[in-house]
Structure formats: structure tokens, C-alpha cells
Amino acid sequence: MGLWYDETFDGHTRLGLRVKQTLFSDESPYQKVEVIDTVAFGRVLVIDNIFMTSEYDEFLYHEMLVHPSLTTAPEIERVLVIGGGDGGTVREVLRYSDVKECVMIEIDQTVVDASKKFLPSIGTAWDDPRLDVRFIDGIDYVKHSDDPKYDVVLLDGTDPIGPGAVLFDQAFYQGCKRMLAPDGVMALQSASPLLMMDVFVETQHKLRSLFAEVHPYMGPVPLYGTGTWSWTWCSDTGEPLRAIPERQAEIVEAAKAYNDELHRAVFALPNYVKRALKL
Ligand code: SPD
Numbered sequence: 001m002g003l004w005y006d007e008t009f010d011g012h013t014r015l016g017l018r019v020k021q022t023l024f025s026d027e028s029p030y031q032k033v034e035v036i037d038t039v040a041f042g043r044v045l046v047i048d049n050i051f052m053t054s055e056y057d058e059f060l061y062h063e064m065l066v067h068p069s070l071t072t073a074p075e076i077e078r079v080l081v082i083g084g085g086d087g088g089t090v091r092e093v094l095r096y097s098d099v100k101e102c103v104m105i106e107i108d109q110t111v112v113d114a115s116k117k118f119l120p121s122i123g124t125a126w127d128d129p130r131l132d133v134r135f136i137d138g139i140d141y142v143k144h145s146d147d148p149k150y151d152v153v154l155l156d157g158t159d160p161i162g163p164g165a166v167l168f169d170q171a172f173y174q175g176c177k178r179m180l181a182p183d184g185v186m187a188l189q190s191a192s193p194l195l196m197m198d199v200f201v202e203t204q205h206k207l208r209s210l211f212a213e214v215h216p217y218m219g220p221v222p223l224y225g226t227g228t229w230s231w232t233w234c235s236d237t238g239e240p241l242r243a244i245p246e247r248q249a250e251i252v253e254a255a256k257a258y259n260d261e262l263h264r265a266v267f268a269l270p271n272y273v274k275r276a277l278k279l
Contacts, residue, residue, distance in 0.1 A: 005036055005044075005268070007015055007051050009195055012200040015051070017041055023118045028110035031183065035118040041223060043119055043214070045086050051223045053086050058122050061189070061221045061256045062265065064158060065231055067251065067258040068217060069187035070096055071243040072233070075151040076103070080179060082138040083155035085111030086225055087123020093154070095251045102131050105138045139166055142175030149181040155188035160199050165177040168199065170206045177210050186234045191215060193273050194226040201276050204243070207234050215240045216273070217266040219257075231251035233267075 002104040008014040017038040024035040034046040039123050040097030053061060068091060070076055079093050079101045085106040106112055110127065115123050125131060134141075153176050160162035166172055180186055193200045193216075195201075207214045221229040231239040234274055243263055269279070 004040070005046070007046075007049060007225070013195075013225065015223075015225065017044065017051075024112055024114045026114070028108050030108045030110075033110045033114055035114055044050060044223070045111070045115060045119060047158055050159055050161070052158065053119075054212035054223050055119070055121055055123065057222050058086070058088050060219060061224075061229065062256055063258040064217070064229075065089055065187060065189060067248075067255065068233055068240060068243075068263055068266070069152050069154065069185040070099075070233070071247045071251075071263065072240055073152045073185040073235075074183045074238065075181070076247075078181075079103070079152045079154065080105070080150040081154045081156060082142070082176070083107075083158070084154070085110070086115040086119055087126055089154055089156045090128075090131055091125040092124060092251075093152075094128045094130060095254060096247065097250065098247070100130060101184050103150075104133045105136055105141050106132065106133065107135065109135045113238075118130065122248050128130050139172055139175065142172065143181050145179065147179070147272060149184065151180055151181050151183065152184040153180050155186070155193045157189065159191065159196075168206075170201060170209070171277045173206055173210055178199060181238050184235065185238065186211070188232055188234075190222060190230045190232040192228050193218065193224050193230050193276070194223075194228045197276060200230060200273075204232065204277055207232060210234070212236045213238065213240070214268060214279070216269065218269065218273070222248070232269050 006014040039213040043053040044054040154164040157167035160168040
């Protein structure tokens with residue numbers, strides 16, 4: 001049978017991957033960081049026993065986090081990414097020629113160093129001169145920074161468990177909004193509505209208290225619990241379905257999943273989600 005690595009979700013359900021070998025394992029000052037090589041999902045980044053991303057399905061997550069906001073924001077010159085230490089999110093952001101500067105705030109340098117070494121197919125844009133990676137605390141940054149405002153803010157955090165839980169706090173979202181230009185767009189991963197309905201609904205309420213337009217959208221990510229995942233598009237102006245065709249044209253050829261039809265489709269919510277959100 002060989003060796004298996006399990007992520008246990010709620011004490012009752014787990015997803016197991018058959019492991020070929022462990023490539024990296026370290027206890028950083030913040031968390032346990034591992035990279036395992038698996039039979040079915042290729043190399044997988046694991047943080048505190050939670051599967052973060054895999055070579056097999058990372059595009060489904062990263063393209064969906066990035067492209068609905070980058071194709072709809074009025075300006076995309078300055079982009080802020082919080083988290084995303086594997087490099088998949090900044091890779092997608094830097095596909096746009098209109099992006100002049102992408103600041104990535106990641107608290108844990110161990111995640112970036114391990115990803116650069118063991119997940120080179122995910123982080124293909126580390127050497128892009130527009131990228132500015134800072135190993136500092138994102139909470140502190142959005143609360144106190146006097147950097148110029150950003151056109152787009154993307155939150156690529158972990159699950160709301162352990163140290164990652166603060167990335168789901170109202171105070172953190174307020175800070176992110178403080179860093180956003182008035183017409184800017186923020187997008188974030190917002191958990192699985194099936195597995196974490198409470199977190200999902202609570203997150204929507206927190207965001208609705210801050211932004212005039214809050215639109216969750218959904219798609220598959222097989223590596224994550226239940227395989228059903230959500231992201232949320234937020235802004236005070238603008239509309240999530242009004243994508244700029246020239247921007248889409250620039251990235252669609254390299255995209256493995258994103259296209260205009262999918263952009264429209266992911267915002268269509270199933271009834272159980274609409275009812276939970278009283279839409
Ligand atoms: N259940 C795990 C959710 C992790 C979301 N973020 C992943 C980071 C990939 N860049």
C-alpha cells in the first residue's frame with residue numbers, strides 16, 4: 001500500500017494522498033512546512049498538515065483567485081498579494097502587461113524558499129523585476145503602511161485555523177480596504193461553502209459591512225476538502241461580470257482554465273449557497 005498522507009477536515013472526513021517521498025520538512029517560526037511528492041497530485045505543499053497547493057490542480061485555484069478581479073478592475077497598475085508563498089498567485093498577476101508593480105507580503109520565508117526549490121513549475125515569475133516580495137506580517141502592513149494605495153488586493157491565505165485565522169478577521173479586511181484605491185477590487189479565497197459553511201457565510205457578512213459590492217463565486221479544487229471552493233470579489237464600484245476584453249485576450253491563451261465563459265459561469269451560485277446568504 002505504501003505511505004499515505006492524510007488531511008483530516010472536521011474530525012470525520014479525510015483526504016489521503018499516496019506519497020512517493022517527502023522532499024522537504026521543517027518547523028518554521030510560524031508553522032510546519034512540508035513538500036511531499038505524491039502519486040496522483042505531483043508535488044504538494046502542506047502547511048500544518050493542510051494541503052495548500054499541488055502541481056496537479058494549482059491552476060484551478062490560482063487562476064480563479066486572480067483573473068476575475070484583474071480582468072474587471074478599472075486599473076491594475078499596482079497589485080498587492082498577501083500570502084501566496086508558493087508563487088502561483090503572483091505568477092498569474094504578472095501575466096498582465098498593465099501590471100507595473102506587484103508587492104507580495106508573506107510572513108514566512110520558509111514557504112517561499114521551499115517553493116522556489118521544490119515547486120519551480122508553480123512559481124515561474126519569481127525573477128520578474130515588477131515583483132517585490134517582503135517577508136513581513138500582512139496584518140501589520142495593512143494596518144500601518146503608508147505605501148500608495150493598490151488597484152487590486154488579493155488575499156491568498158490558508159484555512160481559518162491556527163495562525164491563518166487572523167486573515168479572516170474583520171480588522172484585517174478593514175486594513176486591506178485601507179490599502180485599496182477607491183475604485184479598487186479585492187478578491188480572496190473564502191473557504192468551502194460545503195465543508196465550512198459557517199466560515200463562508202460569516203466572511204460574506206464581514207465583507208458586506210465594508211464593501212458595496214460583494215460577490216462570491218465557486219469552482220472546483222480537488223485538493224481541498226469536498227473539492228468545492230469559493231472566492232469572493234469585492235469593490236465599492238464596478239461589476240464582477242464586466243470583464244475588459246483586451247485584458248482577457250492577453251492572458252487567455254496561457255490560462256489552463258480561465259476564459260470568458262467560465263468567468264460568467266463561476267458567479268452563478270447554487271441554491272443552497274443563495275439561501276444561506278439570503279440572496
Ligand atoms: N484548504 C486549503 C486552502 C488553502 C488556500 N490557499 C492556498 C494557497 C495557494 N497559493
